[in-house]
Amino acid sequence: MGSHVMLNVRNQHAVEREKILAAGIKEVVAELRLVEVVDYVAFLRLDLLGNIADIVDSSAQLFLRPGTLRFADGGDVQLGWGSVPRIDLDMEFRSEGVTVHFRLELSATMAAVQINYIAFAEPDADPAINTERLASAVEAARIPRSLKA
Numbered sequence: 001m002g003s004h005v006m007l008n009v010r011n012q013h014a015v016e017r018e019k020i021l022a023a024g025i026k027e028v029v030a031e032l033r034l035v036e037v038v039d040y041v042a043f044l045r046l047d048l049l050g051n052i053a054d055i056v057d058s059s060a061q062l063f064l065r066p067g068t069l070r071f072a073d074g075g076d077v078q079l080g081w082g083s084v085p086r087i088d089l090d091m092e093f094r095s096e097g098v099t100v101h102f103r104l105e106l107s108a109t110m111a112a113v114q115i116n117y118i119a120f121a122e123p124d125a126d127p128a129i130n131t132e133r134l135a136s137a138v139e140a141a142r143i144p145r146s147l148k149a
Helices: 002-024 026-032 037-045 049-060 127-141
Strands: 069-078 086-095 098-107 111-120
Touching: 002 026, 002 098, 002 111, 002 127, 026 049, 026 098, 037 049, 037 069, 037 086, 049 069, 049 086, 086 127, 098 127, 111 127
Parallel strands: none
Antiparallel strands: 069 086, 086 098, 098 111
Protein backbone atom coordinates (compact mmCIF):
# COMPACT_ATOMS: atom_id res chain seq x y z
CA MET A 1 0.00 0.00 0.00
CA GLY A 2 2.80 2.44 0.86
CA SER A 3 4.45 2.17 -2.55
CA HIS A 4 1.09 2.80 -4.23
CA VAL A 5 0.74 6.10 -2.36
CA MET A 6 4.28 7.06 -3.31
CA LEU A 7 3.51 6.33 -6.95
CA ASN A 8 0.50 8.67 -6.82
CA VAL A 9 2.62 11.44 -5.28
CA ARG A 10 5.23 10.97 -8.00
CA ASN A 11 2.56 11.09 -10.69
CA GLN A 12 1.08 14.23 -9.16
CA HIS A 13 4.48 15.95 -9.40
CA ALA A 14 5.04 14.66 -12.94
CA VAL A 15 1.69 16.05 -14.12
CA GLU A 16 2.33 19.37 -12.38
CA ARG A 17 5.79 19.62 -13.96
CA GLU A 18 4.38 18.91 -17.42
CA LYS A 19 1.81 21.67 -16.92
CA ILE A 20 4.51 24.12 -15.82
CA LEU A 21 6.68 23.35 -18.84
CA ALA A 22 3.74 23.44 -21.26
CA ALA A 23 2.63 26.84 -19.94
CA GLY A 24 6.19 28.15 -20.19
CA ILE A 25 6.58 27.24 -23.87
CA LYS A 26 3.00 27.84 -25.07
CA GLU A 27 3.97 30.77 -27.32
CA VAL A 28 6.74 28.70 -28.89
CA VAL A 29 4.26 25.89 -29.50
CA ALA A 30 1.89 28.36 -31.18
CA GLU A 31 4.73 29.38 -33.50
CA LEU A 32 5.63 25.75 -34.24
CA ARG A 33 2.01 25.06 -35.20
CA LEU A 34 2.24 27.73 -37.93
CA VAL A 35 4.37 25.27 -39.92
CA GLU A 36 2.34 22.91 -42.09
CA VAL A 37 2.01 19.35 -40.83
CA VAL A 38 3.20 18.02 -44.21
CA ASP A 39 6.48 19.89 -43.75
CA TYR A 40 7.13 18.19 -40.41
CA VAL A 41 6.18 14.84 -41.96
CA ALA A 42 8.65 15.40 -44.81
CA PHE A 43 11.45 16.56 -42.51
CA LEU A 44 11.02 13.56 -40.19
CA ARG A 45 10.56 10.96 -42.92
CA LEU A 46 13.47 12.27 -45.02
CA ASP A 47 15.72 12.66 -41.96
CA LEU A 48 16.03 16.43 -42.46
CA LEU A 49 16.23 17.04 -38.73
CA GLY A 50 18.28 20.22 -39.10
CA ASN A 51 15.26 21.88 -40.69
CA ILE A 52 13.18 21.14 -37.59
CA ALA A 53 16.01 22.38 -35.35
CA ASP A 54 16.03 25.67 -37.30
CA ILE A 55 12.25 26.03 -36.94
CA VAL A 56 12.43 25.37 -33.19
CA ASP A 57 15.34 27.79 -32.76
CA SER A 58 13.65 30.60 -34.67
CA SER A 59 10.36 30.04 -32.82
CA ALA A 60 12.01 29.87 -29.40
CA GLN A 61 14.17 32.97 -29.86
CA LEU A 62 11.05 35.14 -29.82
CA PHE A 63 10.08 34.07 -26.31
CA LEU A 64 12.95 32.26 -24.57
CA ARG A 65 16.56 33.06 -23.81
CA PRO A 66 19.06 31.54 -26.27
CA GLY A 67 19.90 27.89 -25.71
CA THR A 68 17.08 27.08 -23.29
CA LEU A 69 14.89 25.12 -25.71
CA ARG A 70 16.13 22.94 -28.52
CA PHE A 71 15.02 20.14 -30.80
CA ALA A 72 16.69 16.93 -29.60
CA ASP A 73 17.08 15.32 -33.03
CA GLY A 74 14.23 12.85 -32.88
CA GLY A 75 10.57 12.52 -33.52
CA ASP A 76 7.73 10.49 -34.92
CA VAL A 77 4.79 10.93 -37.22
CA GLN A 78 1.38 9.47 -36.37
CA LEU A 79 -0.36 9.51 -39.72
CA GLY A 80 -3.21 7.27 -40.74
CA TRP A 81 -6.33 7.22 -42.85
CA GLY A 82 -9.22 8.80 -41.03
CA SER A 83 -7.20 10.11 -38.08
CA VAL A 84 -5.81 13.50 -37.17
CA PRO A 85 -2.08 13.65 -38.04
CA ARG A 86 0.19 14.04 -35.01
CA ILE A 87 3.81 15.08 -34.91
CA ASP A 88 5.91 14.08 -31.89
CA LEU A 89 9.15 16.01 -31.42
CA ASP A 90 11.89 15.15 -28.94
CA MET A 91 12.86 18.35 -27.13
CA GLU A 92 15.26 19.54 -24.47
CA PHE A 93 14.84 22.42 -22.03
CA ARG A 94 17.77 23.75 -19.98
CA SER A 95 17.76 26.61 -17.52
CA GLU A 96 19.25 27.33 -14.09
CA GLY A 97 20.58 23.84 -13.45
CA VAL A 98 17.40 22.10 -14.60
CA THR A 99 17.45 19.84 -17.66
CA VAL A 100 14.25 18.36 -19.06
CA HIS A 101 13.99 15.90 -21.93
CA PHE A 102 10.43 15.76 -23.18
CA ARG A 103 8.23 14.88 -26.11
CA LEU A 104 6.14 17.63 -27.65
CA GLU A 105 3.01 16.28 -29.33
CA LEU A 106 1.45 18.53 -31.97
CA SER A 107 -1.76 18.05 -33.94
CA ALA A 108 -4.50 20.23 -35.38
CA THR A 109 -6.58 19.73 -32.24
CA MET A 110 -4.04 19.74 -29.39
CA ALA A 111 -0.51 20.17 -28.13
CA ALA A 112 0.91 18.26 -25.17
CA VAL A 113 4.14 17.87 -23.22
CA GLN A 114 5.29 14.50 -21.91
CA ILE A 115 8.40 14.63 -19.72
CA ASN A 116 10.70 11.65 -20.24
CA TYR A 117 13.55 12.73 -17.96
CA ILE A 118 14.27 15.61 -15.62
CA ALA A 119 17.50 16.38 -13.79
CA PHE A 120 18.30 19.02 -11.20
CA ALA A 121 21.90 20.14 -10.66
CA GLU A 122 21.28 20.02 -6.90
CA PRO A 123 18.13 17.95 -6.38
CA ASP A 124 16.19 18.26 -3.15
CA ALA A 125 14.76 15.24 -1.33
CA ASP A 126 11.37 16.98 -1.44
CA PRO A 127 9.81 16.64 -4.92
CA ALA A 128 7.69 19.76 -4.30
CA ILE A 129 10.86 21.86 -3.95
CA ASN A 130 12.20 20.37 -7.19
CA THR A 131 8.91 21.26 -8.89
CA GLU A 132 9.30 24.84 -7.62
CA ARG A 133 12.83 24.87 -9.05
CA LEU A 134 11.45 23.83 -12.43
CA ALA A 135 8.87 26.64 -12.28
CA SER A 136 11.63 29.11 -11.41
CA ALA A 137 13.85 27.81 -14.24
CA VAL A 138 11.02 28.11 -16.75
CA GLU A 139 10.29 31.66 -15.62
CA ALA A 140 13.99 32.58 -15.81
CA ALA A 141 14.17 31.21 -19.37
CA ARG A 142 11.40 33.48 -20.61
CA ILE A 143 12.30 36.79 -22.24
CA PRO A 144 10.61 39.61 -20.34
CA ARG A 145 7.91 41.39 -22.36
CA SER A 146 9.81 44.70 -22.06
CA LEU A 147 12.73 43.18 -24.01
CA LYS A 148 10.56 41.72 -26.81
CA ALA A 149 9.62 45.09 -28.29
